[in-house]
Each structure stands twice: as C-alpha cells, then as structure tokens.
Amino acid sequence: MSSDLVSVTIDGVVVQVPKGTPIIEAAKQAGVLVPHYCYHPSLPSPAVCRMCLVEVEKAPKLMPACVTTVADGQVVHTDSEQARKARTGVLEFLLINHPLDCPICDQAGECELQNYVFQEGREGTRYGDYAKRYNPVEDFGPDVLYVANRCILCTRCVRFMDDVAGTPVLNVSERGDRAYIGIDQDQLLDHPWAGNVVDLCPVGSLVSKDFLHKARAWDLDKTASICTGCSQGCNIMIDTRDNTVVRLRPRPNMEVNRHFMCDHGRMNYRWMNRGDRIEAPLVRSGDRHVATDWDQALDLVRGLVGQAGPAVILASGGASLESLGMLKGMLAGRPLTAAVQVPLADAEAPLAGVPNLALRKERAANGEGARLLGYSMEWDPAVKVAGKAALVVLLDVALTDAEAAVVAGAGAVVVLGTIESQALAAARVVLPVTNTAEEQGTFVNRDGRVQRYEQARSAPGMGRPAWWIAAEVQGAAAATPAEAFAQVAAAVTGLAGMTYADLGVTGRMLRGASAAGSRV
Amino acid sequence: MGYPHPSHPGEQPLLSKYFGDPGARSYEGWVKRGGYESLRKALGMTRDQVTEEVKASGLRGRGGAGFPTGLKWSFMPKEVTRPHYLVCNADESEPGTFKDREIMRWTPHQLLEGCAIAAHAIGAERVYIYIRGEFTAEYRILLEAVEEATRAGALGADVFGTGRRIEVIVHRGAGAYICGEETAMMNSIEGKRGNPRIKPPFPAQAGLWACPTTINNVETLGSVPHIIREGGAWYKGLCRGNPKSTGTKLFSVCGHVQRPGNYEVVMGTPMKDLIFGMCGGMRPGRTLKAVIPGGSSVPILTAAEIEDCQLDYEGVAARGSMLGSGGMIVMDDSTDIVYQVMRLARFYAHESCAQCTQCREGTAWTTRILERILAGKGKPEDLELLLDLADNMTGKTICVLSDSCAAPVVSAIAKFRPEFEAYLNRTRPPVLATA
Numbered sequence: 001m002s003s004d005l006v007s008v009t010i011d012g013v014v015v016q017v018p019k020g021t022p023i024i025e026a027a028k029q030a031g032v033l034v035p036h037y038c039y040h041p042s043l044p045s046p047a048v049c050r051m052c053l054v055e056v057e058k059a060p061k062l063m064p065a066c067v068t069t070v071a072d073g074q075v076v077h078t079d080s081e082q083a084r085k086a087r088t089g090v091l092e093f094l095l096i097n098h099p100l101d102c103p104i105c106d107q108a109g110e111c112e113l114q115n116y117v118f119q120e121g122r123e124g125t126r127y128g129d130y131a132k133r134y135n136p137v138e139d140f141g142p143d144v145l146y147v148a149n150r151c152i153l154c155t156r157c158v159r160f161m162d163d164v165a166g167t168p169v170l171n172v173s174e175r176g177d178r179a180y181i182g183i184d185q186d187q188l189l190d191h192p193w194a195g196n197v198v199d200l201c202p203v204g205s206l207v208s209k210d211f212l213h214k215a216r217a218w219d220l221d222k223t224a225s226i227c228t229g230c231s232q233g234c235n236i237m238i239d240t241r242d243n244t245v246v247r248l249r250p251r252p253n254m255e256v257n258r259h260f261m262c263d264h265g266r267m268n269y270r271w272m273n274r275g276d277r278i279e280a281p282l283v284r285s286g287d288r289h290v291a292t293d294w295d296q297a298l299d300l301v302r303g304l305v306g307q308a309g310p311a312v313i314l315a316s317g318g319a320s321l322e323s324l325g326m327l328k329g330m331l332a333g334r335p336l337t338a339a340v341q342v343p344l345a346d347a348e349a350p351l352a353g354v355p356n357l358a359l360r361k362e363r364a365a366n367g368e369g370a371r372l373l374g375y376s377m378e379w380d381p382a383v384k385v386a387g388k389a390a391l392v393v394l395l396d397v398a399l400t401d402a403e404a405a406v407v408a409g410a411g412a413v414v415v416l417g418t419i420e421s422q423a424l425a426a427a428r429v430v431l432p433v434t435n436t437a438e439e440q441g442t443f444v445n446r447d448g449r450v451q452r453y454e455q456a457r458s459a460p461g462m463g464r465p466a467w468w469i470a471a472e473v474q475g476a477a478a479a480t481p482a483e484a485f486a487q488v489a490a491a492v493t494g495l496a497g498m499t500y501a502d503l504g505v506t507g508r509m510l511r512g513a514s515a516a517g518s519r520v
Numbered sequence: 521m522g523y524p525h526p527s528h529p530g531e532q533p534l535l536s537k538y539f540g541d542p543g544a545r546s547y548e549g550w551v552k553r554g555g556y557e558s559l560r561k562a563l564g565m566t567r568d569q570v571t572e573e574v575k576a577s578g579l580r581g582r583g584g585a586g587f588p589t590g591l592k593w594s595f596m597p598k599e600v601t602r603p604h605y606l607v608c609n610a611d612e613s614e615p616g617t618f619k620d621r622e623i624m625r626w627t628p629h630q631l632l633e634g635c636a637i638a639a640h641a642i643g644a645e646r647v648y649i650y651i652r653g654e655f656t657a658e659y660r661i662l663l664e665a666v667e668e669a670t671r672a673g674a675l676g677a678d679v680f681g682t683g684r685r686i687e688v689i690v691h692r693g694a695g696a697y698i699c700g701e702e703t704a705m706m707n708s709i710e711g712k713r714g715n716p717r718i719k720p721p722f723p724a725q726a727g728l729w730a731c732p733t734t735i736n737n738v739e740t741l742g743s744v745p746h747i748i749r750e751g752g753a754w755y756k757g758l759c760r761g762n763p764k765s766t767g768t769k770l771f772s773v774c775g776h777v778q779r780p781g782n783y784e785v786v787m788g789t790p791m792k793d794l795i796f797g798m799c800g801g802m803r804p805g806r807t808l809k810a811v812i813p814g815g816s817s818v819p820i821l822t823a824a825e826i827e828d829c830q831l832d833y834e835g836v837a838a839r840g841s842m843l844g845s846g847g848m849i850v851m852d853d854s855t856d857i858v859y860q861v862m863r864l865a866r867f868y869a870h871e872s873c874a875q876c877t878q879c880r881e882g883t884a885w886t887t888r889i890l891e892r893i894l895a896g897k898g899k900p901e902d903l904e905l906l907l908d909l910a911d912n913m914t915g916k917t918i919c920v921l922s923d924s925c926a927a928p929v930v931s932a933i934a935k936f937r938p939e940f941e942a943y944l945n946r947t948r949p950p951v952l953a954t955a
Contacts (some may be wrong), residue, residue, distance in 0.1 A: 089912030093881035177884035179874035
C-alpha cells in the first residue's frame with residue numbers, strides 16, 4: 001500500500017495520501033479547509049468557481065485544489081499572499097451581484113458565501129454605483145425555489161441532476177454575467193431525489209419551500225439520526241428549533257447514502273411533532289382509561305406478563321432494535337408470536353449515480369433488525385393469532401378498524417403507543433412511548449448495517465422508550481440504551497459483542513454481512 | 521494576395537495564391553492547380569514520416585498559440601485502439617481576424633487536403649471542421665467541396681484506393697466566440713454547451729468523446745499540403761533568420777490603413793513593411809498610433825514599439841505582445857484608445873461562457889468601469905481598480921478569455937494613461953451618454 005501513497009506538504013504539514021487525491025482532500029488531512037464553492041466530494045469537479053486556487057511550488061500559476069492531484073514531494077501553500085488575494089478577488093466578484101439579503105435568506109448562518117466573506121473578504125464594496133443583476137424567483141418544482149439573484153453559478157445543482165440523478169433538467173442559461181440556472185422547458189424539478197440540490201447549494205439560491213422562513217440556522221439544534229422513511233437507512237441530521245423538528249438533512253455516510261437523501265425521507269418528519277400524543281400511562285377503569293403513574297402501570301403489566309398462555313407482539317417496523325429485543329425478552333418463557341408491520345410500496349426510487357442507494361419498497365427503518373430478532377413479516381396471520389392470544393402487546397402500530405376488532409378478542413391487550421389509535425379502546429394498559437426523534441436507539445438497514453440514532457427532542461409528558469418499559473417490567477434489566485443494546489445484541493448472531501462505542505457515527509456491518517449491497 | 525487588391529511584391533503567396541480565382545474552388549480546378557498531389561504523396565508515407573516532415577518544417581499553430589504542429593501530432597497515441605479525431609478549428613471569431621474565411625472561400629480543397637493529410641498522420645478516420653455559424657457562404661462552399669472530394673475518392677471510405685478511410689463532417693457553430701477555444705469546441709461538437717474544459721486531460725489523451733483528438737487551425741492545415749509537396753526543409757527555409765518561426769503567415773490587416781486585407785508574408789517580415797508598404801500606410805494626414813498585432817486578445821503596441829518589430833512569434837513577443845492569429849488592428853491618431861478598449865471589453869463580457877467567476881463577473885465589471893469613464897463619470901481611483909481587477913482576472917481561469925479581456929486594458933493604461941486621465945479629469949468631453 002505504501003507505494004501508492006505520496007507525501008505532500010500543505011501549509012507546513014506533511015501528510016501521506018493516496019495517489020490521485022485532489023489537493024483539496026489532502027488538505028483536509030492536514031487540517032486545512034481550502035475555501036471552495038463548486039467542488040463537492042460527491043460530484044464531478046468542474047473547477048469553475050476558482051475559489052480553491054492555491055499556490056503549488058514550481059507551478060507557473062495558482063492551481064485549483066479541487067482538480068489538481070497531489071504529487072510526491074509537492075509543497076502547497078493555501079494561505080500565501082497570492083492565494084489569499086485570488087480568493088479575496090473571487091469573493092469580491094461573487095458579491096458584486098449578490099443581493100446581500102442575508103436577513104431574509106434561509107441560508108444565512110450556514111452560507112458558504114457569508115462564511116468565507118466573513119473570513120477573508122473585503123470590508124467594503126468597490127462596485128457601489130451599479131445596480132445589481134436582477135432575475136425573478138423561479139418555482140422549480142414541488143419543493144424547490146430558485147432565487148436567481150443569490151446564485152453564484154457554482155453549478156452543483158446542475159451536476160447533481162446531470163451526473164448523480166441522471167435526469168438532466170437543470171442547465172446554465174445565457175452567458176457572461178447574465179447567466180442563471182435554468183430549467184428545461186415544461187420540466188419540473190420533481191425527481192424523487194431533487195431536494196438534495198437545496199443542501200448542495202452553497203448559498204441561499206435554491207431553497208426548500210417546506211423550510212422557507214421557518215427558522216434561522218443559528219437557532220437550530222442538530223442531532224445525528226437515521227431516516228425512518230425506508231429500509232435504506234440513510235444517515236440524517238434532525239434539525240430542531242425549540243424542541244420541534246423543522247427539517248431533515250442528509251448526514252454524510254460514504255457507505256450508505258454519501259451526501260444524499262430522498263425527498264420522501266426528507267419530508268417524513270411531521271409525525272415526530274404530532275400534538276395528539278399519549279402523555280401518561282393509562283389504565284382501564286370500567287369503560288374508560290384513566291391516567292396513572294408509572295409504578296401502578298408497570299405493576300399491572302408485570303401481572304399480565306407473569307401469567308401463562310400464548311402471547312403476541314405486534315410492533316412497528318420502525319421500532320428500535322433495543323425496544324423490539326427487550327420486548328421479546330420480557331415475554332420469554334411464554335409461547336410467543338412476534339410480527340412487525342412494514343408498509344410496502346410498489347416501486348423503488350433509485351438514485352442513479354450512487355450504487356445501492358434507493359428509496360426502498362420496505363417503508364420502515366428496522367425491518368432487517370426485526371428479522372434478526374426473530375420477528376415475522378407475516379402481519380395478517382399474526383393479527384389472527386393475536387385475536388385468540390392470552391396477551392397482546394402492541395408497539396406503536398396503526399391498526400385498521402378490522403384489525404383492531406380482531407385484536408380486541410385477546411385475553412388482555414397492552415398498548416405501548418405514541419398517538420391515539422383504534423387499538424386503544426381494547427387496551428387494559430396504555431403506556432406512552434417515545435418516537436424515534438425522542439430516544440436513542442439502533443436500526444439495522446437492509447444491507448445489515450447497524451446504525452445508531454440520537455435523541456433530537458424531549459418526549460412529551462411521561463413518554464419513555466419502549467425498551468425501558470420492557471426492562472422495568474423485567475426488574476430494571478437495563479438502565480441505558482447502551483445496556484439495552486448490549487443485552488439484545490448478546491443473543492443475536494452477527495451482533496453479539498457489538499457495543500454502542502463500536503457503532504460510532506456511521507454504523508457497523510453485522511458480522512458476516514458484506515460491506516456493500518448484500519441484497520441489491 | 522491582399523484580395524481584392526493586386527498582390528504586393530513583398531508578399532509570398534502560398535496559401536493565398538489562388539485567392540480571387542474562382543476556378544480554384546472546384547475539385548477539378550484544384551486538381552488542375554496541382555491539388556491533392558500532396559495527399560497522394562502523404563498516403564504513400566507512414567504516419568510517422570508525415571509527422572516528421574511537418575516537424576522538420578517548423579510549422580506552428582496559426583490559430584494564435586503558435587504550438588509546433590508536428591509536435592502536437594506526435595502526442596497522438598501510436599496505437600489506434602479507440603477512434604482518433606481531427607478537429608479543424610474554422611470558428612474564426614477573433615475580432616480583427618479574417619484569414620481562415622478567405623482560405624475556405626477560395627480554396628476549400630486546400631483545407632480539405634490538409635485535413636486529410638493530418639488525419640492520416642494522427643490515425644484519424646473522421647475529421648470535424650467546426651465552422652463559425654455566421655460563415656454561411658463558406659459553409660455551403662465547404663459542404664460542396666466535401667461532396668466533390670468524396671465523389672472523386674479524395675475523401676471517404678477508401679481514399680484514392682489506399683483503403684484509408686477519411687470522412688469529413690462540417691459542423692456549424694451557433695455564434696459563440698468561446699467555441700473557438702479548442703476544448704469548448706469539442707463540447708460544442710458533442711452537443712453540449714460550449715464551455716472550455718479543464719486541462720489535463722489534454723485533447724491528445726481525451727478529447728472529442730474522450731478519444732484522442734488533435735485540433736488544428738484552418739491556416740495551419742492549409743499549410744500542410746505545401747509542406748508535404750515541397751518538403752519540410754523547404755518550408756523551414758521560408759523565414760528571415762529566425763528558425764523558430766518559419767513559413768508564410770496570413771495577416772488580416774484592418775483599421776486605418778489605406779488597403780486593409782489579407783497579406784501573406786514570410787515570417788520575420790518587418791511589421792512596418794506590412795503596414796506602410798503593402799497596406800499603403802495610414803490615411804492621408806494621419807499618423808500611426810497603435811497596433812493590436814494578433815487579434816483582439818493581445819496587448820496593444822504603440823507606434824514606437826512596432827519600429828523594427830519583426831512579424832514572427834518571437835519578434836512580436838519581444839515587444840511585449842503576441843503574434844496571435846495575425847489579425848492586425850491598426851489605429852491612427854484619430855483613435856480613442858479608451859473607447860476601443862471599452863469595445864473590446866464589452867465583446868469579452870458578452871462572450872464569457874460564465875463558468876469561471878473572475879471572467880463572468882470581471883469582464884462585465886471592467887466594461888462598466890470603462891463605460892463610466894467614457895461617460896465622464898469616472899472616478900480618480902478607477903484606473904487602479906481596473907488594474908487590480910485585471911490582475912484578479914489574469915492566469916486564474918480555465919481558459920484565457922478572461923486574460924484576453926484584461927490584457928488590452930492593462931496595456932492601454934500602461935501606454936496611453938493620459939487618454940484615460942483626460943476623461944477622468946474632465947478635460948475631454950464624454951462620448952457615452954450614459955453609463
């Protein structure tokens with residue numbers, strides 16, 4: 001391997017990087033972020049913004065760090081006077097036609113133009129006497145607005161649609177300083193992955209209608225999570241403002257979703273904020289439920305669990321590995337049928353330019369984890385069995401009226417739920433549980449990658465994670481999500497011995513699963 | 521020949537020998553004048569032999585950069601594992617340049633013969649002639665010539681019975697100056713927006729459709745048959761003492777000379793001979809003020825600087841400019857340099873492809889400042905601002921369009937600063953109504 005490494009000096013730091021690495025990536029290894037706009041690690045580089053020009057010793061002129069590959073013994077200065085002047089010049093050129101409407105721009109606070117100008121731009125303008133270029137705001141499609149005036153023509157959006165989405169509907173129209181991003185006639189930016197252009201846009205030119213004027217970037221709290229939209233397991237950030245989820249964005253994971261997520265996943269967050277939540281443990285009293293405290297509710301469940309007779313778990317395919325596992329553990333020793341509900345869509349929506357990345361038919365995050373734990377995907381038979389069982393535990397599922405009627409025939413029904421549902425009426429005990437945004441946990445994606453998600457908002461009322469409830473019923477079998485995971489993992493081949501620390505922020509493959517595309 | 525003027529004794533007509541002779545335009549007429557003999561000869565030589573002959577001639581690219589043609593050909597892979605392409609750059613759009621059009625207009629077969637020889641030398645079976653969209657008459661002439669030559673077997677699937685396939689496709693541009701830049705041209709031929717590409721990869725590695733490609737100018741290719749016919753050594757002898765610049769060169773002289781037109785002279789001819797001899801000098805009562813020697817993209821030379829300036833690559837470079845395309849814009853003392861520079865900047869601002877930030881915004885901004893100066897609204901700091909912008913626009917972009925806009929500005933301010941200052945201190949009345 002060492003023969004494929006070259007040694008370069010970047011701003012005095014010597015780094016060893018593989019041959020063919022662009023200087024801009026090698027610089028990251030040296031702890032140097034070369035300012036850039038058009039470059040993006042998941043897109044081909046056109047080297048058009050000219051922002052990343054750096055001084056390379058022995059080169060006749062400044063070189064674009066994004067397309068210039070390292071050479072052994074190369075000495076690079078990213079912060080020499082020449083390089084700084086070039087960058088300041090680019091920033092000035094970019095600003096002459098930029099509206100500087102930061103106070104009303106969604107990008108403010110996470111804007112690369114704002115950041116770099118702040119870092120090393122000129123203090124004043126030398127362009128003051130002229131009117132700025134003006135183009136009207138254009139509606140590109142379902143969720144994307146194009147604010148042409150803010151555009152710096154980095155072409156990331158065009159390249160995403162051309163080279164990654166494989167649906168080239170965007171273009172650079174016109175020439176010179178009249179240029180703007182155009183959309184092909186009679187076309188909409190309605191590709192299932194089109195929303196990524198908003199993330200890719202380094203300025204506030206492409207904005208999401210859904211997020212428009214919802215929050216200032218600096219008011220957002222960001223939490224690493226996993227998308228719950230399907231079995232792909234795209235890594236995401238949940239952005240919350242005042243404990244409300246306002247936006248989901250992709251979080252880079254080169255093994256899963258690179259820098260992207262689909263629009264289905266992106267828009268799949270409103271349920272996290274629902275107001276009609278179950279906020280306290282409820283116990284049946286005559287024909288109605290009354291609120292109680294955890295002690296009483298847990299005692300009641302312990303009693304039901306301790307009885308004999310067949311039990312059934314009907315759970316959501318979006319429940320965590322911890323919850324599904326601990327729940328099964330809670331009912332160990334009884335004849336048990338366990339099934340998860342995984343909605344199935346008709347078709348996949350792949351992202352052409354990234355291997356093994358698609359919005360999958362299985363529209364639940366943890367179907368694979370459930371399978372590993374021995375849950376069945378056969379939902380209807382399980383519901384039928386539930387109708388005759390001694391005890392049915394429902395975990396955050398939405399039953400149809402007919403299913404609810406069948407389940408009502410069971411000896412006792414315990415509901416671990418987030419929102420009001422049909423199944424509630426028949427329940428002996430209703431326990432408030434957290435949703436994905438309100439707890440820590442792990443999912444296993446369709447390829448066998450075990451990935452953690454973190455808690456993004458606090459749970460309403462007395463809601464608790466389902467694994468905690470199951471652990472308490474078993475006499476405080478686990479006190480933290482990490483302990484719950486360790487306990488659940490211990491019993492599963494491929495997971496045994498894995499810990500939260502192992503999973504890190506990008507997850508870990510199940511032992512025995514191949515790294516990419518085991519079930520393409 | 522300074523068509524439509526009679527040939528001047530100081531000229532050495534080689535490419536331009538049949539300018540103005542309609543009989544040379546047809547295939548038969550061209551053959552009668554010795555045409556296609558060089559192609560037959562070249563087909564009897566190996567690829568390397570042809571390339572070596574051209575290398576020996578010292579021929580350098582006539583499109584502007586002056587890169588040695590034979591050397592360029594030798595960059596093409598020896599083994600033809602993928603299609604090789606020859607692209608003939610006939611997108612003559614450089615302001616002040618109008619030599620290629622005459623070659624295509626009068627002697628289309630001269631070009632086709634050169635194309636076929638070059639295609640043979642680089643192992644290409646297909647030649648694209650990318651012709652400027654506005655050249656409608658020349659487009660039709662070329663199309664007819666290709667058809668004739670194909671019918672006669674000089675082009676096509678089996679050239680002169682040698683089994684060699686050389687097809688020529690005439691591809692029209694759509695009016696963008698930037699498509700004359702070789703990598704933008706390849707994008708345009710591929711049906712893409714005409715944006716210059718980053719180099720590397722160079723065209724000989726990955727050019728048209730990512731295959732090995734050579735791009736040559738019309739005049740360059742037109743010179744090739746003469747080199748093959750008479751030999752590289754003969755062509756190399758066509759010079760005036762500078763072995764680095766050989767052969768004849770067409771100069772398109774325009775502006776304030778008595779007889780503007782195309783003049784073909786041996787490399788190294790004094791610029792004054794061309795301007796004051798062949799072109800008849802300035803209009804009566806006028807004196808020479810400045811010359812842009814190589815198309816609009818090169819620095820301006822003053823009258824003093826062209827004294828004893830030799831018309832070859834090194835000679836013009838020694839005076840701080842470039843031979844470029846040989847499009848010579850001559851300006852007499854009636855010329856408003858500030859206005860001329862503004863016109864050039866406006867051209868570049870219009871033609872910028874909009875890829876690189878410095879070019880997209882810089883060319884337009886430069887134009888606005890020059891317009892402001894000409895409107896009498898200039899500010900004392902404007903010249904320093906122009907120079908600083910020019911510095912930011914030079915050597916920092918993918919292609920040289922940005923540099924080309926900056927070069928005339930910088931050289932004009934350096935050499936004609938008082939003219940700018942006259943507008944700035946209001947001693948000269950404004951010539952633009954608004955800015």
